[in-house]
Amino acid sequence: MTVGGIGAGHGAGGRARLDPDEMRLAPGQHADVRRVLGLFAPYRGRIAVVLALIALGAATGVVSPFLVRAIVDQALPDRRLDLLAACVGGLVAVTVVSTALNVTQSMVSTRVGQAVMHDLRVDVYGHLQRMGLGFFTRTRTGEVQSRIFSDIGSMQAVVTSVMTQIVSALAGIVMALVAMIAMDWRLTLFSLVATPLAVWMNRRVGTRRRAIVKTRQEKSADLAAGIQESLSVSGILLSTTMGRTQALTDRFARDSRELADLEVSSEMAGRWNVAVFSSLMAIIPALTYLLGGYLLVGGDRSITIGTLVAFIALQSSLMPQLNGLLRVSNQISASLALFTRVFEYIDAPVTIADRPGALELDPRAVAGTVAFDHVSFAYPGSEELTLADLDLVAPAGRHTALVGHTGSGKTTTAYLVARLYDPTSGAVTLDGHDLRDVTMTSLAACVGLVSQETYLLHATIAENLRFAAPEATDEELVAACRIAQIHDHIASLPEGYRTLVGERGYRFSGGEKQRIALARTILRDPPILLLDEATSALDVRTERAMSEALETLGQGRTVISIAHRLSTIRSADQIIVMRHGRIVERGTYAELLEAGGDFAQLVAQSEDSGPGASLAPADAAHPPVR
Template sequence: MRLAPGQKADVRRVLGLFAPYRPALLVVALLIVLGAGAGVVSPFLIREIVDVALPQQRPDVLAWCVAGLVAVTVVGAALGVVQSMLSARVGQSVMHDLRVAVYGHLQRMGLGFFTRTRTGEVQSRIFSDIGSMQAVVTTVMTQIVSAGAGILMAFVAMLALDWRLALFSLVTLPIAVWMNRRVGRRRRAVVVRRQAKAADLSAGIQESLSVSGVLLATTMGRTAALTERFSEDSRELADLEISSEMAGRWHQGLYGVLLAVIPALTYLLGGMLLFGGDAGVSIGTLVAFVALQSGLFPQMNGLLRVAAQVNASLALFTRVFEYLDAPITISDAPGARALEMRAVRGELRLEGVSFTYPGADAPALQDIDLHVAPGSHTALVGATGSGKTTAGYLLARLYEPSSGRITLDGHDLREITRESLAAAIGVVTQETYLLHASIAENLRFAAPDASDADLEQACRIAQIHEHIASLPEGYATVVGERGYRFSGGEKQRLALARTILRDPPVLLLDEATSALDTATERAMGSALEALSCGRTTLSIAHRLSTVRHADQIVVLGHGRILERGTYEELLAAGGAFARLAATPDALRPHPQG
């Protein structure tokens, strides 16, 4: 099988996946060789039966040969079972390693990667692509080795029987090589298109059959149109599956016919040699030779199909390796230190920070200089698109500044391990995400070791305990996909409780009360005030009523700091903040929970 230069690198990398399992692979290879060796013994026993036992009426020779045939069959079957078991274990271990490697790598990718990539595409590569590779990894590799060993030993046995007939049997080899190259290229191209279409279909299912997708389709009257589009995509995928399955089948069928004709021609050639008085060819030799061919040719045909399958599967490996090779934009710097939570004071500084989203023309933040004193409350306000949420992303290190630096207690965030930074800065966003699990499991996602009493205390602070207690299953209640069994206000209070459990020294609240009704927001005011006591709190707010008592209010506009000061100072200044406060909704909380 001839490969293009890029494919050779893929093959080496695929083989590298098996490196940790070399001892097991050596055992598998030994079992394969022993099995192949056992397989070529039978034709020699058959020759003894035909040339010696039967013509000379030797029951002892006949008995030993028959016993040998039975023993060879039993041993071959046993070796095959053990070899299959070990091969499956090695293959599944390799698949496990690959899945974990891809998942772990994606977990370390920055938020920007996922804003540019559909969730369905990621799922397709982890499950569909790696799942399709499973057959190659778990069985095909051993099939190649097994067929290769069987072919080699069968040919050696053929040479031992008669070298002329052995050479004649190789007449199909050039045809096989030509076919393999042709079929492999065709199947590889089809597989690339098939997996791309499968990823599109997976992404479409993910988007349209989620709770949000169903709500959108139903309210927009697009259910029938989406079903029709899915039908078209599914039909195209089915056609590509058929093309992938049938690629090269006519070639392989013709080659199979040729292989079936060769034994008949071998009888003809052997018979001519026998009729000519050639002492090197006997009836037993001819029968044994055709018996070897009956085992050799199916292996050659199978090897052709397997080689074409491997060639096509390299496209799947390439798609998966693309994710593994994707650069991690946010990673710990060499020598990054882990913070000691008890020693974190919570002093934040943004020094000349600018940031531009990948692919964007204009910067989202420009030359931001900001000091947040330990234990103080700073609020970021501004119109939509002013850069407030972007600043929060940078503080949580979901993105890296394009220039400048951000420090926590004087340490550049890039010099702090991501794990300890996540423990130091608790983030509650306006887009609350809840797992499809129980309330208790959602809360313990932040603190796996939290006791039931800890959960209840956190929920009391977040003003959600009474509601949970009124549910029939209490804290065992399943929240539903993305928490759709709860209102927006209830989800935000659960998110607050989840952050409370982590007890971080720094709080980052991105519109954390935006979905609360007036009464609940007021009730939570004192709770948040108590929670913020002694902690550094950074609030990102659209409603100015939520930041009246902030120690410092920073007004952003078009990615720059327009002004800063206390609530009263900024109102008195009559600048950007005063204009924001004068808008109809600036001082009035949203009405819903």
């Protein structure tokens, strides 16, 4: 199942939204805090270091108010310069130690956060690699990119810093409360009077922001998908030739405005609640002075001026941390919407996967007999059968050609051989082995697919070729390109095999891309070749030359070709004529022509259309958009 040109454009017209059945989460697999914390499990050791540093920093932070109290109540009134110097030295030492601890903790926590982000990106990407073609025919590329880059990128602040901010704030709050209670429990109780109101307001804001963020990310994904589609080479060609440039710009402006409005709503959600709480946090210290002064004037000997000053200092550090903790928890609540979107991808079931104990085929030992045993197939989300009770044997080392009108099931048949999909019922076998019992990697080494929709990477010609065979030598590249009738053209380019092909290979004509894709498959040297109209973009003379090369290449291999130019399959060992997913005729070119059935009508139609004419393009490789 080599890279030689599997079509990559089906997603452009697909749905922006994922299939609800396909994306349904497994029980308990929602984005709750416990699951998010589970992402940090592999880094327990480093997290323990971070927690220790945070605890030390918090403990160091509460020392300063006690030093201030000693200065106010003892050093200054008693004129003790030694105690004053010691306390000042302690304040300097506390500042230096706190700074060093904060920098070290920040470095370690950032490394842990980035490691978690790396793991998450790799998990999503690796899972998507196994999702199969069906998933991508129904999901826009921009949607996928949005979840990998935008959603995970937006989560970065939460993963890399917010978690440590929470722990740091909690440690600071606990230390400050212990110190405040040690100074005066009555002032401490008074300081916390507004906390229940703050928690209640924070929960309301968090729920609202989470809903807004989810909507914002969906709109952002739609915008990214639109950009990816409309600003690609194909998109520019389409919009320019259709005169839709201004219409697309206007639509983009509307979507961008909606996104901007959602950004404002997300940013401003609960701002009045936060403002009220912040005002309370500012007012409480002033009222604490009033209460402390009342106790002091009333003769309460447990209250001193130093105690009151130190208490206000502790209170001044407590309130921002409490406010920050509530704000950060609000941010996490909103970020759970992002985690949910990413977990939807991670939890999406893989429809094409290796079974436990799957067989590892050796391409050198594969004879190449491909058989369809009562195979029926319907694309996911469609009840209509594309293939119905298909019985077919492609003998090893022989050329089997599939012909028929558009929608007859030819390309689908080839895709089942490459196991881009699994049959709905029945079995596809290779040398008697059900493909579902064979590892995907070994099957890929046995089956080479070249489609009429060739796909080239934005890389050099040599890099495109070596994608199929990374260890191939320069001589092997040249030999494969000679067989594909493309070497002379490559050699005539100023940079030869180092020529950059451009996005999707648009620097080359359709025929040139097709031949490069064929050369790429030839490098894999697979025992089975699937040719989905592999010469459709070639002129008659080049096609004739390449057909001869393919005939030579196909000797000793199993070749299954989909043909629309019937002149290219005259020498096929058997021709299968398909109609509506069923086989209606089979035989050699001469036998079918003499029978005067569907094949004879196809030949007559192609002859009426002139030399080199072909039938309609291949049947669609994806289900209709719902």
